[in-house]
Amino acid sequence: MKIAFIGDIVGRPGRTMIKEHLPRLxxxxxxxxxxANYENASHGFGVxxxxxxxxxxxxxxxMSGGNHTWDKKEVEPLLASLxxxxxxxxxxxxxxxxxxxxxxxxxxxxxxxxxxxxxxxYVDNAFRCARDTVAQLKNDxxxxxxVDFHAEATSxxxxxxxxxxxxxxxxxxxxxHVGSDDLQISRGTAYLTDIGLTGCRDNVIGMDAKVPVExxxxxxxxxxxxxxxxxxxxxxxxxxxxxxxCTDAFKLKIFDDGRVFRTDAxxxx
Ligand code: FE2
Numbered sequence: 218m219k220i221a222f223i224g225d226i227v228g229r230p231g232r233t234m235i236k237e238h239l240p241r242l243x244x245x246x247x248x249x250x251x252x253a254n255y256e257n258a259s260h261g262f263g264v265x266x267x268x269x270x271x272x273x274x275x276x277x278x279x280m281s282g283g284n285h286t287w288d289k290k291e292v293e294p295l296l297a298s299l300x301x302x303x304x305x306x307x308x309x310x311x312x313x314x315x316x317x318x319x320x321x322x323x324x325x326x327x328x329x330x331x332x333x334x335x336x337x338x339y340v341d342n343a344f345r346c347a348r349d350t351v352a353q354l355k356n357d358x359x360x361x362x363x364v365d366f367h368a369e370a371t372s373x374x375x376x377x378x379x380x381x382x383x384x385x386x387x388x389x390x391x392x393x394h395v396g397s398d399d400l401q402i403s404r405g406t407a408y409l410t411d412i413g414l415t416g417c418r419d420n421v422i423g424m425d426a427k428v429p430v431e432x433x434x435x436x437x438x439x440x441x442x443x444x445x446x447x448x449x450x451x452x453x454x455x456x457x458x459x460x461x462x463c464t465d466a467f468k469l470k471i472f473d474d475g476r477v478f479r480t481d482a483x484x485x486x
Contacts, residue, residue, distance in 0.1 A: 218321055218458045219246065220363060223253035223277075223451075224391040227416030227423030228261045228443030232268060234415050234451040235275050238471055243276045246455055250321045252328055253277045254365060254391045255301065256285040257414075261424055261443045263288030269295055279317065281330040283367035283392055284337055286313075304332035304367060306346035316350055318359055326361040326458075327354045329385075331377070333368020333392075343373070344380055351384050361458050364388040371397070374410045382406045386458045387466075394422040396452055396470070403485040405462030412454055412468070417447035449473040 221242070226235060235253070242248065255264040258272060263285050269292070272280065279300040286292065286303040295301050296313030305315025315330040331347045332340055347364065354362055362385040366377050374390045381388060383404035389412050390397070396413025416423040421430070424441040432438040450472055457465040466482035 218250070218324055218326065218361065219248050220250045220252065220321075220326065220387075220456050220458060221246075221248045222363070222365070222387070222389050222412060222454045222456070223251070223415055224389070224412035225254050225257045225283075225394050225414045225416075225423070226272070227257045227394065227414045228259070230443065230447055230449045231414065231416030231423065232258060232272065234449050234471070234473065235272060235277070238451050239275045239277070242453065242469075248455060250279070250319065250326060251277045252279045252281060252363060252365065254283065254367070255280040256283040256288075256367075257416075257423065259289060261441060264292055265289050266291050266295060269299060269301065273299065279319065279328045281315075281328065281365040281367070281391070283330075283332060302328060302330040304330050304340065305350060306331055306341040306343050308341055316354070318354070324361060325359045326363065327359045329354075329362060329364045331364060331366050333366065333370060333373040335368070335370035335373060337369065343368070344377065347377060348380060351381060355384070360461050361386045366390050367392045369393060371410050378403060378406065378408045382408070386461060386463050387456055389454060396468075398480070400454065400466060400468050400480055400482045401485055402463050402466055402482045405464075407454070407456045407463035407466040407482060409454060409468065413450075413452045415451045415453075416449065417444055418450035418472070419448040420444055
């Protein structure tokens with residue numbers, strides 16, 4: 218089974234890159250299942266009903282969320298009606314779920330969305346939630362488990378790898394919007410600290426740089442806006458899964474000027 222993961226899609230520039238590249242990549246690489254993070258897809262904050270449908274129509278099969286899941290209130294009913302997740306470690310009583318099992322080419326694939334702690338809302342323990350949910354899924358005979366770990370701290374992401382390596386097929390980080398350079402397959406688990414955003418590559422986390430720079434200079438924040446015009450990037454990890462493990466993984470960075478950069482995973486036994 219070949220699956221692909223796209224991180225934080227930021228605003229219209231991100232959605233444009235998805236529409237331009239994903240259908241072709243799906244065909245070219247024979248990708249069976251695509252997961253992408255929607256939490257910044259509409260104007261940088263949350264996702265609207267319209268944009269959620271548009272993104273799913275481009276060939277995304279499941280979308281994960283994060284701390285910005287709730288920014289567009291209209292998303293709440295979609296958590297039940299569409300393949301949209303929110304972090305699984307929100308407390309009981311919060312709408313939606315962060316774990317869903319899909320049938321892909323006769324095999325079962327679980328997508329698990331977990332949110333970290335540093336700089337994040339108060340939620341249930343990410344590590345205990347991930348450990349217990351993975352144990353339950355394996356007990357239920359689910360072969361492949363992919364985790365979108367939505368977290369700020371690199372240490373939390375590394376610790377999640379140490380906790381789950383060999384148990385899940387992939388753990389890829391989101392939320393920082395900045396791609397890291399550590400794609401590896403560790404005991405059969407594909408791992409990348411953060412895949413990085415899909416959207417504007419020449420500003421600050423996909424947002425117009427003016428407000429963040431002012432915020433850091435003066436300590437006063439304005440409204441973050443997605444630029445109308447910018448240089449764009451599309452970032453995607455493509456993984457081959459067999460028997461509960463990842464056997465091959467690489468990442469593509471596609472720029473809107475046609476440049477493509479490929480990074481292959483290193484293997485750790
Ligand atoms: Fe986030």
